[in-house]
Amino acid sequence: MHTAALQPAPLRFMTTATLARTASTAPLKTQCSTCHLKDLCLPCGLTGSDVQRLDGLMFARRRVKEGDALYHEGDKFQFIYAVRSGTFKSHLALKDGREQVTGFQMAGELLGLDGLASGKHASSAVALEDAEICAIPYAHLSELAAGSADLQHVISRLMSREIVREHSLMMLLGSMNAEERLAAFLLNISQRMKARGYSPTEFHLRMSRAEIGSYLGMKLETVSRTFSAFQAQRLLEVDKKHVRISNLDGLTRAFETRVQ
Amino acid sequence: MHTAALQPAPLRFMTTATLARTASTAPLKTQCSTCHLKDLCLPCGLTGSDVQRLDGLMFARRRVKEGDALYHEGDKFQFIYAVRSGTFKSHLALKDGREQVTGFQMAGELLGLDGLASGKHASSAVALEDAEICAIPYAHLSELAAGSADLQHVISRLMSREIVREHSLMMLLGSMNAEERLAAFLLNISQRMKARGYSPTEFHLRMSRAEIGSYLGMKLETVSRTFSAFQAQRLLEVDKKHVRISNLDGLTRAFETRVQ
DNA sequence: CGATTCCTTGAGGCATCTCAAGGCAAGTGG
């Protein structure tokens, strides 16, 4: 019912038949300067001349079908990916099958920065719905950054942002209870929806209860019960994956129960 | 008794009186090329010519006394810090007083990379024992990196490494039980001691039970009980902060109970 | 030598997990 709320207007430059999902290079290339995500994505904060230089790279665009992986843990690191549309989850696997979701990525967000450390991706990225990404060849980007202190700084800042994001997730996992965790999660989604021009109070979650649970360090049953508890408290209305926040302040207070 | 094991040979280039703790610049400067930590620290992976260029920056050295902060959450970001000796903890505070320790840093490790995102430090760093650091002015480093793709790459790799480190901490906080968490923590310390040329099986912890607990997302009593449980299982011997791992394989198995 | 800090251990409580059952929606094959 509200699926449109989560996703930017679909891009129809190519037909589904054009491109096999495994293709590493897409027939169509993309320029940052004309991209509708330029204020959220890589070029954010760059001046006109630097964006023009980015355009020189002409990033390959690629479709990823729901359930397919953009890359797997251990894959050779070659690209950084920018989400154009759709939602991804990043996750690590333990040998016994346990998995930890380390993040959810929406349009304009970057994927794959963890691969730089060792030259291999440290996590896997899977599309939670049909998606489209820009594949940014790291070697080229790096070359380009050598000539621009600004671009260099933007890249560093994006990596630092990832570090800060993980800090708060650690705070969440380390010292919050179930209600605080879910409230923090929903408020975060809400903010990111708002930044993308969608309603911050009504949206469609693309991830399952189990994925939310893994991300928040709780079992799927607890996620479900906590949703029900919020609903009973009249903080929100849930119907499966559709969420409407009816009391944003109340939810913020639930998040700050102990944070104050 | 084994305090020496954790700390590199003390550096005695200046007396304690030389330098007030709050001084932001130290009278003595340091060069990477002659530093005994060059294989662990910033210059790791750089060629001779790049290291020589780093030398041009002449990093200010600074002492930090036990319990003193190197920087606080919210401080303006100007420097990246390299630990020369001693141990630090990084932590965030919640308004209600809860704190989350986000990491412990040993000689050769970097501090402050989280400040790049917003220009303000997102966490505080406190010395767990008298320590010495190099203050690396980010603006200068950044300038220097503009002329060297290699240096740039090294910085990016260090940031990526931080991201990967936090990934595994998330795994730990999100899906491991108390024994697995403490085992993972001790094995990590063990490896870092080994990398610094110290015994990987016998060392002195610089952090309190409460700090370990915050880092691992458990209460200090649980940390203490888990230490006692490991001791009962003959995996290690603990006496307050002194730890001797008597069965490294067994401890590894405790870590992999479910990881396999 | 009292004050303080940190660690250990015990006992009981509780938040979350585990196990289990059932509902709903979408997909599939006859």
Place this chain on the structure above:
DNA sequence: CCACTTGCCTTGAGATGCCTCAAGGAATCG
């Protein structure tokens, strides 16, 4: 079009791992 499967979500009931509260010991410090 219907029976069946499958995946996902919800809810209940009981189990349990960790937390909370409390007391006491050991080391450090002024």
